[in-house]
Structure formats: structure tokens, C-alpha cells
Amino acid sequence: MTIGIAGTASYLPERWMSAAEIAAASAIPEAVIIDRFGLRGKHIAAPDEHVSDMAATVGARVLEETGTDPADIDAVVYFGSTWKDHPVWHAAPRIAHLLGTNRAFALELDYVSCGTPVALRVCRALMLAEPRLTKVLAVAASRESSLLDYANKRSRFAFGFGDGAAAVLLTRDGGVADILETEMITDGSFAGQVRVPAGGSAEPASHATIRAGRHMLDVADPAAMKEGLDRVSLPNFLQVAEGALKRSGYALHDIAQLCVLHMKRSMHEGLLSVLGVPLDHAPYLDDTGHMSGVDSLLSLDRASRAGRLKPGDIALLLAAGTGYTWAATTVRWTG
Numbered sequence: 001m002t003i004g005i006a007g008t009a010s011y012l013p014e015r016w017m018s019a020a021e022i023a024a025a026s027a028i029p030e031a032v033i034i035d036r037f038g039l040r041g042k043h044i045a046a047p048d049e050h051v052s053d054m055a056a057t058v059g060a061r062v063l064e065e066t067g068t069d070p071a072d073i074d075a076v077v078y079f080g081s082t083w084k085d086h087p088v089w090h091a092a093p094r095i096a097h098l099l100g101t102n103r104a105f106a107l108e109l110d111y112v113s114c115g116t117p118v119a120l121r122v123c124r125a126l127m128l129a130e131p132r133l134t135k136v137l138a139v140a141a142s143r144e145s146s147l148l149d150y151a152n153k154r155s156r157f158a159f160g161f162g163d164g165a166a167a168v169l170l171t172r173d174g175g176v177a178d179i180l181e182t183e184m185i186t187d188g189s190f191a192g193q194v195r196v197p198a199g200g201s202a203e204p205a206s207h208a209t210i211r212a213g214r215h216m217l218d219v220a221d222p223a224a225m226k227e228g229l230d231r232v233s234l235p236n237f238l239q240v241a242e243g244a245l246k247r248s249g250y251a252l253h254d255i256a257q258l259c260v261l262h263m264k265r266s267m268h269e270g271l272l273s274v275l276g277v278p279l280d281h282a283p284y285l286d287d288t289g290h291m292s293g294v295d296s297l298l299s300l301d302r303a304s305r306a307g308r309l310k311p312g313d314i315a316l317l318l319a320a321g322t323g324y325t326w327a328a329t330t331v332r333w334t335g
Helices: 019-026 030-035 051-065 092-099 112-129 153-158 207-211 222-248 265-275 292-305
Strands: 003-011 015-018 041-044 075-078 105-108 135-143 163-171 177-186 255-260 314-321 325-333
Touching (some): 003 051, 003 112, 003 292, 015 019, 019 030, 041 163, 112 135, 112 163, 112 292, 112 314, 135 292, 153 222, 163 292, 177 222, 222 265
Parallel strands (some): 075 105, 075 135
Antiparallel strands (some): 015 041, 177 325, 314 325
């Protein structure tokens, strides 16, 4: 039995923060933001535009474009940023309510930046395990630009974090693509590096934590994280890519479109070199920056709308999330 993709959609907020603005806020030269960070600019959510709002907007878009009645949706799955409207709160129920998917149950996945390939794996497995589920809507959004302190140089790797949303409708009724296999690797030795330090049980919120800026994104030891990730990232990306493709009956040379999360330009080009993927087969998201679990699904949506995929083409959705988990899912285009 095959689980397919009926359609995808993406959404970017209206406000645009240029590389020049990021440079002014961070005291990093604009040329470095563009050339090394790989960022011409990014979109910023409005003050009253939260992840549940953006996820509902993009979810409604894919339902409309595929001609799907909200009442036919069996499940709404949120897999976006954990920085949501409220702490200790599920966004999926509100998203389902806003969409009018009154028959659907809500499910929330907490996989940060590797969200897309993991969500496709979980949703596919769920539908295979429960034949009564015929249509599942998966949505992701991020407004992690709100977590950035541009004066904190420890978190400079995150200065490219932007806001946006993406959605995918999974179905048993065919569609434009088949979801195949997924491969994942987790290295928990990085678990303490990237986090918002205060606000949880380890460091409850207080006047002191607020004054110290402990509720913004931070990195415990940037040098140690860089050294460790420089050593393992490319091998782990390669391993999950090869694993997902092999289990699907394909190999690296079969990749027609690589949909990968945004990363610094040198890392992006190094990854493509290791995978043997031409630059024009993996468009670079230098106009959005990184948007938690959104990136690779937004990239797939763009490839679809640009006509870069034809029947039989293989798209590999590749991402990594802080913690650290690397994940890849193979998609075969049919539409």
C-alpha cells in the first residue's frame, strides 16, 4: 500500500528583513551575512501572527488547492517550531479548530528543524497502521526570529532564523507523489547545546532570568558545538540520505531534487558535493533563511510549482534538528 501526497503549500509573512538590517542589528558586515550566512534576507511574522495562525493559513491553502473539504480530514498534525503561541501548549487543536476540520484528531510532533522528513515518516506509518485514516493534513510554522538576541554572539549561527509555514496533505487516493522510506540518526551528545535556557523546570522563570535575557535562544559552548558538528554532520547527512534511498530502492545518483534545510553557504555546497548533487538540483533558501521544520517542505512546494519535477523523479527531503537528529525521506513524483 502506498501513501501519497495530494498537494503542498507554503506561506511567508509580508515583512521582509534584509541582509542590511540583519547586519545593522548584529554588527556583522552585510557581505558576511550574504556570502557566509547565505542570506539575502528573511520574512518576519507580524506581532499578532503566531505559529498556529500561519499553520492554519497554509493548511487552508492546501485544502483549497486540492479541493478538499475540511470535514474529510482525519487528522491534523503539527510539526513546526516548539516556540509557539504559549509555552506548555499544543498548537494542533487550535489549528484544527481554525481550519474547521471538526472530525479530525490533533497530533503534535516535537522534532524542531528535522520536522519535515520525520513528519512524513510518522504520518505515513500512522496511515499504514490504521486503514480507516484516508486524509491527514500535516502543517508546520516557525516564528523563531522572535527568539533572537542579535547582541549575543554565542547564538550568531541562528541569526538567519526566519518565519514562515508549509503544509502537506497525505492521502490514499494517489496524488502528485508517493512517500517512500525514511532514515534517521540521533546523537544526544549535542542535546545541551542549543536551547532557551530559562522557563522550564531546570531554570524556572524569574525576574533574574528575564533581566539576564535567559529566555532567548542561546548556545552553551559554540566552539565545542562547531567542532563536534563539523566532524559528524556531513557523514550523518550522507548516511541518512543513502539509507532512505536504499530502503526505497534508489541511490544517490537518482536524486532529481534535493529539498534541504537552509544552512550556511559553505556547508550547503559541501553537502551537495558529498552527495553528488548539482547545485541547480538543490535550490538554496537564501531568501527565507532557516524556519525550523518548514524548510525542506517549502523547498518541495517551490519545486512543484516551478515545474522542476516530472513523473518518476526522486526528491529527497533532508534535514537536521538540534538535539541532534539527522533525517531523510524519499519521495517519488507521480503527478
